[in-house]
Amino acid sequence: MVRDLCMFAGFNEDSQIVWFKITYSKEPGSLSVITDLLEKENAFIKFGHIDNITQTTGEYSIFTELKKDADMANLAQKIGELEVVSAVEFGISEFGMIYSVDFPLNVIGVRGVMARALTIVDIIKTLNQNVPHAEGLLTLSGLRGGSHAAKYFKSIMPINNNNFESMLAELYRAVGWGILEIECNPETYEGRIIVKDSFIADVYGASDQPVCAFMSGYFAGYLTEYFGKNISVREVSCKATGKEVCEHVISLAPSRENQEYQLRGDTR
Template sequence: MVRDLFMFAGFNENSQIAWFKIIYLKEPGSLSLITDFLEKENAFIMFGHLDNITQKAGEYSVFTELNEDVDPGNLAQKIKNLEVVSEVEYGISKYGMIYSVDFPLNVIGVRGVAARALTIVDIIKTLNENVAHAEGLLTISGLKGGIHAAKYFKSIMPLNDSNFANVLAELYRAVGWGILEIDCNPETYEGKIVVKDSFIADVYGASEQPVCAFMSGYFAGYLTEYFGKNISVREVSCKATGKQVCEHIISLAPSGSSQEYQTRGDPR
């Protein structure tokens, strides 16, 4: 199976990025019929990839740029009405975090790499097993990443109280880090973030202590940069300890603390 490799960037307030997963009959001209139809519907194909499901059926996953007034749901129904199509799923990348790239990869404004989750978790485990106050170091490392992310988003789009949480949630889903549910009051700077399918907790294995300090730091950095206030985030529940999800509590950092203030935790 060969896939084109594409990553995340860009924002155009006059358009939207919609993806369609199309199951079609592998007959001569089937794929051309689908792509010609998308062209007639003014759906600009950014990229796509093909998977062979069976000898008779294929999957065409395609990312398109649509005018902001186009309803992707209606377009998906039109695609499904084509004779060669049996099923269609669709979704929207609301903030355009998808971009075609050559080497090197570009992820939200800087060079990125694709790595196995196990590789990153092995680094985290090594720190936890060999370094005193490793949790604090991981938190501060995440803090810097979150700050960089928020700065980039503010440079390419109007980041505000109505979208700052959704942008962060879409980023996490796009890079495969987890699915976020964010409840944060922009007036009190308090709230919580629930992470479903955290890549750290899922791969780490059983632990007596929460293991997603890096994510806590990332959230804190992102929110600190967005709010312009020193925000503290700590994980109070972790899937690695047997919980269903990971939960991080958001609060305003103590008065007078530095931007990199975070609870470092006890030595492991």
């Protein structure tokens, strides 16, 4: 996920923002050993997160604020010499603005990029205004993305009827797409998804028609991959049309229709 991405405001000329990516053994108290050393070295931790690499090892990515004259290489060496640490990487965010521990960014298993919501919405608007069947094309594009996400989740962790909804909701929040409320019956394949603060609807502006076809497709792709059945998702209410939230209805696609056809939706 993009949880190693952060922004620091209020640049201090007397300090520097330094990131460390530390691979450590997940023994009891191992993180405390690392944080204790950083505290002794006057490294103020501003932001950090932990990724589980394997059952025995983890990756601790942190941004620290240190004095301008601090010896980064020496501190990294001290961290690397800890018994619980197997590898250390570090770097400096020169202007303390936006930085990532990793380049390229990795988002659910593949390269990711940062983009303004307006940039993506401009692409959607251009398609809607100039391309026949734009809504269907956007739905199909989302379908592929949602399917890839579900495949990745299944490859790295157990996914079941107890967590498939929360995984999707956490993904949307993490990448800034929106806040989800999901109700989906895994026996009937029916339900609905409420999207609060949809980045598409919020930025798109007023519209006579729902504008989140890409999200409908993403939901359909994710659920289709998880359930192993063709799932149809359509947006029935959109914030861009003046509604309070966006609402997408989930249902099992008619068996006589192939997935590509049933996802195309109405044309504009």
